[in-house]
Amino acid sequence: MESLRMFKSTISLSCFFMFLSYVTILKPTYASKECDFPAIFNLGDSNSDTGALAAAFNWTPPPYGETFFHKPVGRFSDGRLIIDFIAKxxxxxxxxxxxxxxxxxxxNGANFASAGATIRPPETIIPVGIFSPFYLDV
Structure with a gap:
């Protein structure tokens, strides 16, 4: 019974990510002409980190974003992130x-996302030391 519930949960999660990929990559949706957003501000973790952790600690594991930007830019991806598609x-x-x-x-806004970021302070999470020091209060 437990394995069936885990299977259903995995299928639901897979469907969500397939839908998200379809909406953001395969069928981009563009903002209406009536929208006038002067800036975009983003909070997040490695899924939307555009170089914060690399700027803070001068280190980021490959691929750095080199495929799209043709140089290391400190990203935890090999190209653009969802926040980049939203901004575009x-x-x-x-x-x-x-x-x-x-x-x-x-x-035009700022990206406060940092790889490994958490909502709670890192010292309240076990094991300590594997998360970014930049949590939501920071």
Whole structure:
């Protein structure tokens, strides 16, 4: 009975990610002309980190975002992230990582996402030491 419930949960999760892929990659949806968003602000973890952890600690594991940007940009992906597609659909530039303030332009928003980020302070999570020090209160 437990294995059936886990199977259904896995199928549901797989369907969700297939739908998300379809909506964001295969069939991009663009913002209506009536929308006028001057900026975009993002909070998140490695799924939307555009270089914050790399800026803070000067280290990011490969692939760094090299395939799309043709140089290491500190991302935990090999190209653009969902936040980049959202910004593009709104007619905004890719959001800059807040911790990467040198040369960044925050007039169109900022990306506060950091790989390994959590909601709770890292010392309240076991095991300690494998999460980003940038949690929601920071």
């Amino acid at each position: 659909s709104l007619g905004l530039p890719f959001p800059s990582a807040y911790l990467n303030s040198l040369g960044a332009n925050f007039t």
